[in-house]
Amino acid sequence: MKSVAVIGASLAGLYAARALRAQGFDGRLVIVGDERHRPYDRPPLSKDFLTGTTGQDQLALADAEEIAELDAEWLLGTEATGLDTGGRTVLLDGGRSLTTDGVVIATGAAPRRLPGPPPAGSHTLRTLDDAQALRADLTRGPVRVVVIGGGFIGAEVASSCTALGHHVTVVEAAPLPLVPQLGDTMAGICSALHADHGVTLLTGTGVARLHSGGAGNHVTGVELADGRLLPADVVVTGIGVRPRTAWLAGSGLPLDDGVRCDAGGVTPLPQVVAVGDVARAAGTRAEHWTSATEQAATAVENLLAGSTVATHRNLPYFWSDQYGVRIQFAGRRLPGDTPRIIEGSADDRSFLACYERDGHPTAVLALNRPRPFMRHRRALARAAQPATA
Known part of the structure; x- marks a missing residue:
């Protein structure tokens, strides 16, 4: 070659x-x-x-x-x-x-986008150019920000906008964000970070359309599927x-x-x-x-x-930083796996939880517990390796 x-x-x-x-x-x-x-x-x-x-x-x-x-x-x-x-x-x-x-x-x-041409002030966040455009809109004093999508990107953007002093609302179509990744119980704990920091989280409703107007056709609001209208100066769409x-x-x-x-x-x-x-x-x-x-x-x-001589099977791992909390997850969780907090407290937003299936660990989740998380992640990775003679 x-x-x-x-x-x-x-x-x-x-x-x-x-x-x-x-x-x-x-x-x-x-x-x-x-x-x-x-x-x-x-x-x-x-x-x-x-x-x-x-x-x-x-x-x-x-x-x-x-x-x-x-x-x-x-x-x-x-x-x-x-x-x-x-x-x-x-x-x-x-x-x-x-x-x-x-x-x-x-x-x-x-990034997936909402139907129709986006008005000024409406953003997705994937590239450096996207981030530069959004940052420019966020430097014009306190604004009303609506984040569409409560996944990790949406939550991180909401956290950043809050740190900059903006009024933030997060809209999530599912009954609760992050359930596919974390399951109901742990997703509920992580979603509570929004309320902890004054962010409004609206769940169980989608977005019907964006409203805009003025000479620059700038976004003015987000109309929800249930008919509510949220005033907005900046909209960020994070729907996958x-x-x-x-x-x-x-x-x-x-x-x-x-x-x-x-x-x-x-x-x-x-x-x-x-x-x-x-x-x-x-x-x-x-x-x-x-x-x-x-x-x-x-x-x-x-x-x-010129052929498959090696394969790769890594242990899934991801992290997210929100509101000063580092969320880390590793493993292969199935819907029936049961999470159990083994260190720390959910009330303190600092804990380590293990997911179990038939008495065996399948995944680990940590909020602000990086060292014990790494130990459990390594143990899961070792257990996932195929046995060798």
Whole structure:
């Protein structure tokens, strides 16, 4: 394999490029990214960057020295529009094309949006440009912010807006946020963080439409499905993401809520692998920072070998910072698993809880208990490893 193209210049794409060089690939390496920025860290966008305590220069995932050592051609501000798997050609915007021996698909995911054109003052938060636009709207003095979606991104944005002194309302269509991730009991405890800090949480209702007006067609309110109208100066929509696979239509690759691949990231075409948010590996698509970084080395090893010689099965792990509380979760929780607080107190918003199934631990959740959490996470990871002779 003399040339490899990494399509996607964010976290998973960068880690794939690093893995290629670390595993001895010394051929032509091309990294294509639709954003104009080099790889940067996304988690701070909804937290420290939004509040102004972290600057853009602190988000970079690679410094100038590492960029030089990668010895890659960077095609930034360039969008992939198609993949000709027969000719091993990546089609690019502007009628350009890129012929390559191997392809790493790392195009990530895009935020779901409300129907219709968004008025001024209405935001999603996925990219650095998104965060810069939202931060600009939040620097105009105290404003009324409505966050649509009570998941982790929505909760982090609500927390940041509250820290900046804004009046915040969170709207969640489900009866309670975070139930799929944490279960009813623990989701209820985490959702109480909103009320602890003066944020209004409205659950069990969706959004009918946004109201706007004036010369700039600026958002003025959020009409709920039950008829209520919430005044709003800024609206942030955080209702999930979709894997970015539209550019792969007609390529012959199997697309089903992501690029279908095996546990090693290998698609039915061994010269094409997928990593990160866009990869549906062995039937599962993970949208977490850790998964994006850990999948890359395995997928690249298989790409260079020309077949699946290694598989990756990580223990799911994610974290969220809200209202000064660090929430950490690791494991594979099923709906019937029972959580039990084994350290600390839910009333203090500082505790460690283990989920159990038939007397065996399956997952662990911590609020502001990082050290004991790491011990339990390591134990779960060891237990999840297949037995060896």
